Amino acid sequence: MQLTRNEWNHQLDQNDMLEELMSEYGExxxxxxxxxxxDWSLAEDTVQESFIKLYKNLHTFRGDASIKTWVYKILTNTCKDVLRSATMKKVVLGNFFDFKNQTEKSAESTILNNESGRELAGAVLKLPLKYREVIILFYYQSFSTKEISQLLSITESTVRVRLNRGREKLRSLMRRDFDED
Structure with missing residues (x-):
């Protein structure tokens, strides 16, 4: 298939934009x-699949929301597709995620922060999906409740309710884990 000059330039622009989005949001x-x-490797595959979908649909981006919100909407929908798939039924909990914002200097405080971070991460991962996703988007990705409502196609009040219930469930899980130790 032969591309015209305008189609070629448009293709290059899309490639550049995709590369920039991958660089900025990939991690x-x-x-x-x-x-x-x-599951880390499944997450990496899902992100790649999301970028493929993003690339194929880049021309449909209307600008109603920020590009970041649109990218995350594609990712969350792709994750939900994977969760519904038969593949997901075989996934086992892998390594806990690393926290980006560790500012403590001493070895002791770093170890304590890592340990409590892993415990919190484990508790977040135990939450039902509807609570886990709003907790992740709000606390780990710093989306506003309005952006989360757009991402998940739910009302802003539903986001707030899920955040509150998710926090309550987290507290309960953390207390139960603490009492067991």
């Missing part, structure tokens, strides 16, 4: 996908 998308899927 945090993978962490988010991991929190959904609980």
């Amino acid at each position: 945090e998308l993978t962490r988010t996908a991991y929190l959904y899927l609980k």
Whole structure:
């Protein structure tokens, strides 16, 4: 198939835009996908699949929301597709995710932060999906409740309710884990 000059330039622009999006969001998308899927390699595959979908549909982006919100909507929908698939039934919980924002200097505080971070991550991963996804998007990806409502196609009040219930379930899980120790 022969491309015209305009089609060729448009193709290059899309390639550049995709490359920029991959560079800017790839790592945090993978962490988010991991929190959904609980398997690192599956998360990486899902992010790649999301970028393929994004590339194929780049021309449909209307600009109603930010590009970041649109990218995350594609990712969350792809994660949900994977969760519904037969593949997901075989997934086993892998390594816990790493936290980006560790500012403590001493070895002791780093170890304590890592340990409590892993415990919190484990508790987040135990939450039902509807609570886990709003917790992830709000606390780990810093989306506003309005952006989350757009991403998940639910009302903003539903987002707030799920955040509150998710926090309550987290507290309960953390207390139960603490009491067991």
